[in-house]
Amino acid sequence: MENAHARSVEEVLDELATSREGLSSQEAVRRLDDAGPNKLPDAQRDNVLKRFFKHFNDVLIYILLVAVVVTALLGHWVDSGVILGVVVIIALVGFIQEGKAEAALEGIRAMLTLEAQARRDGRWEAIPAEDLVPGDVVRLRSGDRVPADVRIIERTNLSIEESALTGESQPVKKSTEPAEEDAGVGDRPSMAFSSSLVTSGRGVGVVTGTGVNTEIGRISTLTSEVETLATPLTRAMNRFGKQLSVAIVVLAGVVFGIGVLVHGDPAAETLLASISLAVAAVPEGLPAVVTITFAIGAQRMARRNAITRRLDAVETLGSITVICSDKTGTLTKNEMTARAVVTRAGAYDVTGMGYAPDGDIRLDEQPVDLGDRADLQALVEAMSVANDADIIQDQDQWVLNGEPTEGALQTLARKLGYDPSDHDRRAEVPFESEHKLMATLARRPDGDAVVLVKGAPDNLLDRCATELGADGQEHDLDRGWWEERIGELTAGGSRVLAAARRPASPDEADLALGDLDQGLQLLGVVGIVDPPRPEAIEAIAACRTAGITVKMITGDHPDTALAIAREMGIVDPDDDVRAVTGRDLAKADDAELADLARTHHVFARTSPENKLQLVSALQADGDVVAMTGDGVNDAPTLKRADVGVAMGIKGTEATKEAAEIVLADDNFVTIERAVEEGRTIYDNLRKSILFILPTNGAQALVIVTAVLLGFTLPLTPTQILWVNMVTAVTLALSLAFEDAEPGIMRRRPRDPDASILDGYFAWRISLVTVLIGGGTIGVFLLADVDVVGLDVARTVAVSTLVVAQIFYLFNSRFLTAASYHPSRLLGNRIAWIAVGALVVLQLVFVYAPFMNTLFGTAPLQLHHWGITLLVGLGVFVLVEIEKAVVRARSLIKS
Incomplete structure (x- = not known):
C-alpha cells in the first residue's frame, strides 16, 4: 500500500478493506492467492557447468583452443593434448578459487520471521508468517521480529530497533499518528518494517505490504538488480589480453606468409611454426599466477582480520x-555513552566508552567523587531510578538489557558508584512518544518519597518552575541559560536528556501524567552520543x-x-x-x-x-x-x-x-x-608480469627468427608450454611473497585506467626478451643439430630458457635497485625454494624417459649445463648494468 505511513489509521483500514478485528480465514486465503506468499523469491544461480566454462571466456584462451584444433588436424596429438590440458588447468584454477556463489538474497531471506500472531475470525492465533496478507491485523510484543510491513494502529510504549534498515543507532518510538508524506524510512514512526526487532512495549498493526512489497523486499529487489563493475585490474588485464591477442594473430599470420611465400616451406610445417609462435607468445601461466597471488594475499589479509x-x-x-x-x-561503537553532564554547579566531562563502567566524571579535568557533589547525586538518582534498563557483566563483556539510551545512563551511575536498587519503586508513568518522558514514584532508603523524572529537555522545561542551584538550594528556573547549554550539546552531536524531581507525600501511591504538570525542580541535563572508535x-x-x-x-x-x-x-x-x-x-x-x-x-x-x-x-x-x-x-x-x-x-x-x-x-x-596489503599485491603482480612476459617474448623471438632465417624450429609447442607453466608456478609465484615497498601508504592511489605496463616496463621486457631469446638461439645453433641430434639441441635450448629465467628472477625482485648485494639475493626465502623446485622439475624433464617421450627431449651432458649457466649469468649481469644506468640517469635528473 502506498504512503500508509502518511495516512490516518481509519484511512489505511478503509483502503485495505479490513477492520481492527482483522480478516476472516476465507478472505485471507483469497488474498493469499492474489498477493502470493509473504517471502522473498529464490535467487537464480548459474549451474556448475556454466560457472566452469565461463573461465574459458578469454581471448588468449581462444588462441590456445585454436592451437588445439590445428595441431589435432595436423596429427600432432601429443601437442594437442598437452595444450588442451593446460587450458583445462587454467580454467580449474579459476573455478576452484572463485569462492562461494552470490548469496546476498539468501542472507536477507534469513532475516525474515517464521511465525506471526494474527487476528483471524475475531481471535488471535499463531500462523506461519508466509501466510500473512495485506489487511491482516498482527500483534507485536517485546522480542518479536516484525513479520511484514505494518501500519501501527495501537501501541503501548512500543519501540523497534531498525538500524539494519535505517542506520539509526537507537530504537524508534512508535506512534499511531501519520508521518509526513515525503518522510524517509527512518522518520516513519507510524510504521513497523519487516525483519526489524521489537525492543520494548507492545502494539497492534495492520499489514500493508508482504514479500517483495515490504521495505526489506524492496532492498532485496534493489540488491538483485545492482550491476557489479569489473575491477580495475580486470579491466586492465582485459585490455592487455585483447592487445596481445591481436599482436599474436598478426605476427603468426606474417610468419606463415613469410615461410610459405618467401622460403617456399610446406604449408603444414609452416602452420605448425605459426602455432608454436602463438603458444610461445601466450602467457599461459599468467592467469594461474594472478589467481594464486590473490589467494596468498587473501591469506595475509585474513591474518589481519x-x-x-x-x-x-x-x-x-x-x-x-x-x-x-x-x-x-x-x-x-553502536553503544550509547553519556559524554557530558551539565548542572548549575558545573559542566562535567565523562570518560570511557560503551556500556562497560570504566572511566570517571571530571570537572576542570579533575576526577570528582559523588559524595562531594550533591548536584551529581540528585541528577544521577533521577536518571538511574526512573530507568528500566540494566547492564550486566557476561564474562569479559558488559551487555545491555533494555534501551541503549537508558543503558548509557545506568553506566554513568555505575561510574559514579551509584546503586539504584535500594529505591523502592511504587508507581510510574511509562515513556510515550506524546509526552517524551518517564517518571517514577519511589521511596528512598531513608523513607522519604520522591518523584523522579527524565525525558526530553523541552518537555521538562515546560513542567519545571525551579532548578537546583549551584549552592544546593532551590531557585527560579533560568530557562534561557538551560536552552543555551542544551543547544551547545546538541550542536556537538549529542542526544540530550534532562532530569527533574519533586517531593512526594508518604501516603502517595499512584502517579499519573497530570501529577507532573507542576512543582518539578530541574536538576540538570546529560549529553549522550554513540562514540567514535x-x-x-x-x-x-x-x-x-x-x-x-x-x-x-x-x-x-x-x-x-x-x-x-x-x-x-x-x-x-x-x-x-x-x-x-x-x-x-x-x-x-x-x-x-x-x-x-x-x-x-x-x-x-x-x-x-x-x-x-x-x-x-x-x-x-x-x-x-x-x-x-x-x-x-x-x-x-x-x-x-x-x-x-x-x-x-x-x-x-x-x-x-x-x-x-x-x-x-x-x-x-x-x-x-x-589497503596497504592490496597495494603490495598489485606491486607484486606487476613484478610477476615483468618476469613472465620476457619468457614469452624470448620464445616468440626464437620462433620468428627461425622462420625468417629458414632454420629448424628450436622449440616445439609442448616444450614452450612446459617452460611457460613451470616458471610461472614456481619462479613467478615466489614474487607474490615480496614485502611491501617503503612508503607504500604515502603514495597516491594509482590511476585505475592506467596500463599495467608503463614505458619503462616495456623497455625492460624488450631488453630481456632480446637477451634470453638471443642466448637461446645461439645455444641451439652452437649445439649443431647434425652432430648431437635435434632432440638434444632442443633440450639445450629449453634448459637455457629455464636457467636464464632463474637468474632473471633475482633481477626482477627490485625494479631499479641493485640485486647483487648478498642481503638482497638471500632476502626472499620462498624464491630459493622455488628455484630448488624448478631445478628438480627441469632435471625430470631432461632425464626421465617418459618426459623424453612426451616432450621430445633427450638427456644432456655436463658441458651443456655449463653453457646454459653462462647464458643465465650473462643475462643477470647485463640487466644489472642496465639498472645501474637507469639509477645514474635518475640521479643526474634529480
Whole structure:
C-alpha cells in the first residue's frame, strides 16, 4: 500500500478493506492467492557447468583452443593434448578459487520471521508468517521480529530497533499518528518494517505490504538488480589480453606468409611454426599466477582480520580512491555513552566508552567523587531510578538489557558508584512518544518519597518552575541559560536528556501524567552520543595520507552525523560545511548529484537508493569506491561498490554475503591495513608480469627468427608450454611473497585506467626478451643439430630458457635497485625454494624417459649445463648494468 505511513489509521483500514478485528480465514486465503506468499523469491544461480566454462571466456584462451584444433588436424596429438590440458588447468584454477556463489538474497531471506500472531475470525492465533496478507491485523510484543510491513494502529510504549534498515543507532518510538508524506524510512514512526526487532512495549498493526512489497523486499529487489563493475585490474588485464591477442594473430599470420611465400616451406610445417609462435607468445601461466597471488594475499589479509570473499577484491583495495562508510557500528561503537553532564554547579566531562563502567566524571579535568557533589547525586538518582534498563557483566563483556539510551545512563551511575536498587519503586508513568518522558514514584532508603523524572529537555522545561542551584538550594528556573547549554550539546552531536524531581507525600501511591504538570525542580541535563572508535580516527588520518577520501553515508540525523564526522577528521572542525540529506539527493539532477558527491563528505538520512546514487556518481567520476556497512540497507550499495566491506561481528548476514571483504573485528583500521596489503599485491603482480612476459617474448623471438632465417624450429609447442607453466608456478609465484615497498601508504592511489605496463616496463621486457631469446638461439645453433641430434639441441635450448629465467628472477625482485648485494639475493626465502623446485622439475624433464617421450627431449651432458649457466649469468649481469644506468640517469635528473 502506498504512503500508509502518511495516512490516518481509519484511512489505511478503509483502503485495505479490513477492520481492527482483522480478516476472516476465507478472505485471507483469497488474498493469499492474489498477493502470493509473504517471502522473498529464490535467487537464480548459474549451474556448475556454466560457472566452469565461463573461465574459458578469454581471448588468449581462444588462441590456445585454436592451437588445439590445428595441431589435432595436423596429427600432432601429443601437442594437442598437452595444450588442451593446460587450458583445462587454467580454467580449474579459476573455478576452484572463485569462492562461494552470490548469496546476498539468501542472507536477507534469513532475516525474515517464521511465525506471526494474527487476528483471524475475531481471535488471535499463531500462523506461519508466509501466510500473512495485506489487511491482516498482527500483534507485536517485546522480542518479536516484525513479520511484514505494518501500519501501527495501537501501541503501548512500543519501540523497534531498525538500524539494519535505517542506520539509526537507537530504537524508534512508535506512534499511531501519520508521518509526513515525503518522510524517509527512518522518520516513519507510524510504521513497523519487516525483519526489524521489537525492543520494548507492545502494539497492534495492520499489514500493508508482504514479500517483495515490504521495505526489506524492496532492498532485496534493489540488491538483485545492482550491476557489479569489473575491477580495475580486470579491466586492465582485459585490455592487455585483447592487445596481445591481436599482436599474436598478426605476427603468426606474417610468419606463415613469410615461410610459405618467401622460403617456399610446406604449408603444414609452416602452420605448425605459426602455432608454436602463438603458444610461445601466450602467457599461459599468467592467469594461474594472478589467481594464486590473490589467494596468498587473501591469506595475509585474513591474518589481519580481513576475510576475503572474492579474490580480485584483494587487488582492488589497493587502488581505491574513496571509502564510503556507514556511521553506526562502523565508525562508531553502536553503544550509547553519556559524554557530558551539565548542572548549575558545573559542566562535567565523562570518560570511557560503551556500556562497560570504566572511566570517571571530571570537572576542570579533575576526577570528582559523588559524595562531594550533591548536584551529581540528585541528577544521577533521577536518571538511574526512573530507568528500566540494566547492564550486566557476561564474562569479559558488559551487555545491555533494555534501551541503549537508558543503558548509557545506568553506566554513568555505575561510574559514579551509584546503586539504584535500594529505591523502592511504587508507581510510574511509562515513556510515550506524546509526552517524551518517564517518571517514577519511589521511596528512598531513608523513607522519604520522591518523584523522579527524565525525558526530553523541552518537555521538562515546560513542567519545571525551579532548578537546583549551584549552592544546593532551590531557585527560579533560568530557562534561557538551560536552552543555551542544551543547544551547545546538541550542536556537538549529542542526544540530550534532562532530569527533574519533586517531593512526594508518604501516603502517595499512584502517579499519573497530570501529577507532573507542576512543582518539578530541574536538576540538570546529560549529553549522550554513540562514540567514535578511537582506532578509526587514526585509520581515517592514514587513509587521507594515502590520498584516499573518506565519506560518511548514514541514515542518522544530519547534526549527529556532522558532529561525528568533525570528531573523526572526515571534515575539518573549522570548515563551514553541512550534511547533505537524502531529500537533497532525491531532488538533485545528474549534474547536481555529481557535484554533491564530489564536494561533500557527510550524507545523512539516506535511503538505500541514495547510497546507490552516491556510489554510482563517484564511480562515474572515475573513483574506485569501497563501501562499508553492517545493515541490510547497505547490501545493494556494497554489491555495487568496487569493494564492499561488511562488519563481521555486528553485520547482518545479508551484508556479509553482498560484500567482498568481511572485517572479523569490525575495526575500521583493518580497512587501512587491507589497503596497504592490496597495494603490495598489485606491486607484486606487476613484478610477476615483468618476469613472465620476457619468457614469452624470448620464445616468440626464437620462433620468428627461425622462420625468417629458414632454420629448424628450436622449440616445439609442448616444450614452450612446459617452460611457460613451470616458471610461472614456481619462479613467478615466489614474487607474490615480496614485502611491501617503503612508503607504500604515502603514495597516491594509482590511476585505475592506467596500463599495467608503463614505458619503462616495456623497455625492460624488450631488453630481456632480446637477451634470453638471443642466448637461446645461439645455444641451439652452437649445439649443431647434425652432430648431437635435434632432440638434444632442443633440450639445450629449453634448459637455457629455464636457467636464464632463474637468474632473471633475482633481477626482477627490485625494479631499479641493485640485486647483487648478498642481503638482497638471500632476502626472499620462498624464491630459493622455488628455484630448488624448478631445478628438480627441469632435471625430470631432461632425464626421465617418459618426459623424453612426451616432450621430445633427450638427456644432456655436463658441458651443456655449463653453457646454459653462462647464458643465465650473462643475462643477470647485463640487466644489472642496465639498472645501474637507469639509477645514474635518475640521479643526474634529480
